[in-house]
Amino acid sequence: MTVDSTSALHLDEPYARPVLVEGDRDIAAVTRRVCGVVEAPKPPKAWYVAITITSAMTVMLFGCVAYLIATGVGVWGNNSPAFWGWDIVNFVFWVGIAHAGTLISAILFLLRQKWRTSINRAAEAMTLFAVCCAGLYPSIHVGRIWVAYWLFPVPNQMQMWPNFRSPLLWDVFAVSTYATVSLLFWYMGLVPDLATLRDRATTKLRKGLYGFFALGWCGSARHWQRYERAYLILAALATPLVLSVHSVVSFDFAVSQVPGWHTTIFPPYFVAGAIFSGFGMVVTTMVPARELFGLKELVTLRHLENMNKVILATGSMVGLAYATEFFIAWYGGNPYERFVFLNRALGPYWWAYWLMVFCNVVAPQFLWVKKIRTNLWAMFVISIFVNIGMWLERFVIVVTSLTRDYLPTSWGYFAPTWVDICTFAGTFGLFLTLFLLFCRYLPMVAIAEVKTVLPAAHPHGGHGHKEGAHHG
Amino acid sequence: MVESAIQAGAKPVYGVLAEFDDVDSIAKAAREVRDAGYERFDVYSPFPIHGIEREMGLRPTKLPWIVLVCGLSGTSLALFFQWWSNAVDYPFKISGKPLFGIPANIPVTFEFTVLLSAFAAFFGMLVLNKLPELHRPVFESQRFRRATDDRYFLAIEANDPLFDAKRTSELLQKLTRNPVELCHDSGQSGALPSWLRAGFVGVAALALLPLAATVWARAFDTTRPPIHIVRDMDSQQRFRAQVANPVFADGRAMRPDPLGTVAWGELGASGAAQAGKRGDTFVDAFPLPVTSNLLERGRERFAVYCTPCHGQSGYGDGLVALRASELQEQNWVQPSSLHDPLVRTRPVGQIYDTIVNGVRTMPAYGRQVSSDDAWAITAYVKALQRSQNASVDDVPLPERAKLGVQ
Structure with missing residues (x-):
């Protein structure tokens, strides 16, 4: 591309925006850069170190799950009155993280935020892996996992149907639909890029495997036309879906009668928190990944800065939600409600509450400063705070309300067991193992989509846009 | 070209x-x-x-x-x-x-x-x-x-x-x-290699086996016990009452009471006051003093437990009995009249035993009525029998004048 064409493209913009792809902005360079990660004979040494650790943790996860299934849910710290413990905390934590991927792919797509193209693939993959971790918890939490199919409306020997008016059943539908649609969305985006890998493959195995999953994609304009329409429809479907999933998760709490849970603020508050935690996790994983695999020109500082802005905005929303809860507890005049919130801040779990406020409300405020939000180390540390804070938020909601329920005689203090701790650590192992495998064997950046934001992708790019729209 | x-x-x-x-x-x-x-x-x-x-x-x-x-x-x-x-x-x-x-x-x-x-x-x-x-x-x-x-x-x-x-x-x-x-x-066809296709078909066929087995099991009856892949609480391992248990020297799964212990409710069950009999013979004396309080208690309990069938006066004409006769219930056995000569001549121990353990179609009231209350009812029944079969000799002399008899 010539310099002219670049400047001509910028004339079209209301003001000059920073470029979405830095360095060599040739179409072939994008292919080379992204496929190079997959085609390199050996991944970086750090990859081996990382996957050794994470796969060991995954094995530990499977060990813990096997022990739980063989022994019973009693190996966890769940006990009267806190019948929901780390299992539900971790489920909500992982489902929340799973929201960033589809948000980036769907909502930012509908809003025509073109900067999403460099990060949507990795974020969607994270969505899937986080849903895997999240889905694990409710299924092992049921205890008798061999009858977990009772959750689904399949004819069974009891001749009963599930209760469709229960939030727990809504949850089954919401999370499984979300996992399925996210998988379809992710895979559909992968198809053209798998075709690229197929056409560049040098070994028969790679050609066969990538070719099989590329479904024979040939880049036909007729195919692209339907593909783009399908992508737009999926984005339009996934947008309300992503908002519904965490709303439904919040119904698990809000529809019950427990003080501290029974509030109408929960759906928007949970959704904002989910986006917040999801973007936190994307920053946590993308900052090292782009360094490790040399994708700095595609995932630019501008992408990271934009994500930090989203973290700042949603973190402030979460802070507003915390304040609103306290205001309503006072303004509503319900003494039980007021007790629950005073107990949250000043009761036995005060440490969790104030740590949560620091991580979720105070820490992101540093991102107002441009120097901090464009500094890799600073944003990495803040994103870690966000992850910790959002875990604590779910812990505070679940545990403080349950351990101070209606009967003061049964009040208690929740303590996790070693199985709780190892299972949770193990889910990080599973998540990161899947992510590392994804980075190594699949295109981490949506190749075809990034090409569409390059100047060379637009007809008449060489002659400027003054000629007007396309002919015909 | x-x-x-x-x-x-x-x-x-x-x-x-x-x-x-x-x-x-x-x-x-x-x-x-x-x-x-x-x-x-x-x-x-x-x-x-x-x-x-x-x-x-x-x-x-x-x-x-x-x-x-x-x-x-x-x-x-x-x-x-x-x-x-x-x-x-x-x-x-x-x-x-x-x-x-x-x-x-x-x-x-x-x-x-x-x-x-x-x-x-x-x-x-x-x-x-x-x-x-x-x-x-x-x-x-x-x-x-x-x-x-x-x-x-x-x-x-x-x-x-x-x-x-x-x-x-x-x-x-x-x-x-x-x-x-x-x-x-x-x-050239885009089809997969034949071995791969055969593999897919094979896996798909195997995947259908559990479904086929389920359908088979649902469609046919069998007398064999169900297969429990995972043992639930209803199929836990335990010794049933009458089976042999090799753990104990006597080989019995059901254990006798350890020496010197008494099972709940069995204390003194062998005594005359509780059994109403001594050995195989019904006693004919009350094991506790018959007072007006006891008779009053007996009347009250009799009204609660006995009158529905036997009636207020004990002729076997309680409301339940009347209604059953009205409806001509096939299986209904008319309650005995307590004034039947056979019943009147029974020793008090036998009446007590009937109350506690039941007889024929009359259920046992031992669980609802305590031993003392059963004796109280017995005393009241004896009084009732005497009242319905009294002669003028039973009336004290000062009272006879009121009745206008000698």
Whole structure:
């Protein structure tokens, strides 16, 4: 591309925006850069170190799950009155993280935020892996996992149907639909890029495997036309879906009668928190990944800065939600409600509450400063705070309300067991193992989509846009 | 080059393939080819070129309509199924709420609508694009590999009515500086290797086995006990009452009471006060003093437990008995009259025993009536019997004058 064409493209913009792809902005360079990660004979040494650790943790996860299934849910710290413990905390934590991927792919797509193209693939993959971790918890939490199919409306020997008016059943539908649609969305985006890998493959195995999953994609304009329409429809479907999933998760709490849970603020508050935690996790994983695999020109500082802005905005929303809860507890005049919130801040779990406020409300405020939000180390540390804070938020909601329920005689203090701790650590192992495998064997950046934001992708790019729209 | 290829003629011609350098030249070429009247041609590019469908004269896809239909089916199917399963087939009654109310059924309806719409969008796109199609004639061109990288191609198919290998090639050659090539259809199928296909079929067949076994088990009756893959609480391992247990020296699973212990409720059960008899003989004396308090207690308990059948006076004409006779109940045994000579001559121990343990169809009242109360009732029954069969001798002398007898 010539310099002219670049400047001509910028004339079209209301003001000059920073470029979405830095360095060599040739179409072939994008292919080379992204496929190079997959085609390199050996991944970086750090990859081996990382996957050794994470796969060991995954094995530990499977060990813990096997022990739980063989022994019973009693190996966890769940006990009267806190019948929901780390299992539900971790489920909500992982489902929340799973929201960033589809948000980036769907909502930012509908809003025509073109900067999403460099990060949507990795974020969607994270969505899937986080849903895997999240889905694990409710299924092992049921205890008798061999009858977990009772959750689904399949004819069974009891001749009963599930209760469709229960939030727990809504949850089954919401999370499984979300996992399925996210998988379809992710895979559909992968198809053209798998075709690229197929056409560049040098070994028969790679050609066969990538070719099989590329479904024979040939880049036909007729195919692209339907593909783009399908992508737009999926984005339009996934947008309300992503908002519904965490709303439904919040119904698990809000529809019950427990003080501290029974509030109408929960759906928007949970959704904002989910986006917040999801973007936190994307920053946590993308900052090292782009360094490790040399994708700095595609995932630019501008992408990271934009994500930090989203973290700042949603973190402030979460802070507003915390304040609103306290205001309503006072303004509503319900003494039980007021007790629950005073107990949250000043009761036995005060440490969790104030740590949560620091991580979720105070820490992101540093991102107002441009120097901090464009500094890799600073944003990495803040994103870690966000992850910790959002875990604590779910812990505070679940545990403080349950351990101070209606009967003061049964009040208690929740303590996790070693199985709780190892299972949770193990889910990080599973998540990161899947992510590392994804980075190594699949295109981490949506190749075809990034090409569409390059100047060379637009007809008449060489002659400027003054000629007007396309002919015909 | 093109002509020699035609003459070679070994394989059927699929079409003519032209390569382009950039988006502008391919867009222009698409328009020229369309203006020349060709219909069966296609443009291949590594990313969607916006506006190319207008240059090519493509009609909008009907995919959105497919999605709409599937989405609406999802909505109605979900609503119908929730109504049928929760209000008709297995009605859930929860806190008196209506069996079917739209608000509580919205989340599942929404999710199912989205699910079916997403399936329609994805699989509809695949079906309309005739994917998967692992092999295409254009893939036989080495240059075409860059169609997924950085090059743009236009192919006019041989089955277009206007197609003429020479003239079509010339048309395309005018539009690009890259050499135009003739594309052959080697007839190579895109099918998977046969061993792989056999593997898929084998795995699919094996995957159907559990389902087939389930259907078989559901369809046929058997006398054999069910197979429990996972032992639940109802099939836990334990020794049943009458089986042998090798753990104990005497081999019995049911253990006798340890020496020196008494089971609940068995203390003193062998005594005359509790049993109403000594050895095998019914006692004929009350084991506790008969006072007016005891008789009063007996009358009160008798009214509670005995009058429904035996009646207030003990003639066996209680309300239950009257109603049963009225209805001519087949299995009803008329309660005994307590004034029957046989009953009157019974020792008090036997009456007590009848109250505690029951007789014939009369149930045992030992669980509802304590031992002392059973003696109180017995005393009252004896008084009742005497009152209904009294002679003037039973009346004390000072009272006889009131009755007007001697």
